[in-house]
Amino acid sequence: MIIEKGASDEIFVLQDFGIQIDIAGLIDHINSNEDQYQVCECATSRLLEVNRADGINREVLANMSDSRSNQPILVTAIDEYEWVIDGNHRLIKRAELAKAVASYIPINGVQLDPYVSEFSWRI
Numbered sequence: 001m002i003i004e005k006g007a008s009d010e011i012f013v014l015q016d017f018g019i020q021i022d023i024a025g026l027i028d029h030i031n032s033n034e035d036q037y038q039v040c041e042c043a044t045s046r047l048l049e050v051n052r053a054d055g056i057n058r059e060v061l062a063n064m065s066d067s068r069s070n071q072p073i074l075v076t077a078i079d080e081y082e083w084v085i086d087g088n089h090r091l092i093k094r095a096e097l098a099k100a101v102a103s104y105i106p107i108n109g110v111q112l113d114p115y116v117s118e119f120s121w122r123i
Helices: 023-032 044-049 058-063 088-096 109-115
Strands: 011-014 019-022 040-043 073-078 081-086 101-107 116-118
Touching (some): 011 023, 011 081, 019 023, 023 081, 040 044, 044 101, 058 088, 073 088, 081 088, 088 101, 109 116
Parallel strands (some): 073 101
Antiparallel strands (some): 011 019, 019 116, 040 101, 073 081
16 A cells, blocks of 8 residues: 555545545555556655645644655646645645655546546535
């Protein structure tokens, strides 16, 4: 297993694009097809630049194990912008621990497409 799921039904919502990404399904696919995904490394600061998630749960950070914080971050490009689509808590934890390097998995469009769907806010 490369990455543990944070939640069994986790999704990532990009309001500006009107899409949601089935993160739980993508993680299942990654863990079942490890040979199709490359784990890369870069400066933690570089990944922080593309972390556009604004919700940070301090309790999750405080209780995160070292092994969990060392798991790769999922990064993709949408409309010429890179996005951390999974792992913002792991990334913040690494930064708090002053870890200079973080691992990540680049997810290309072909890999991402099966996990993307449109959504609308229901009021």
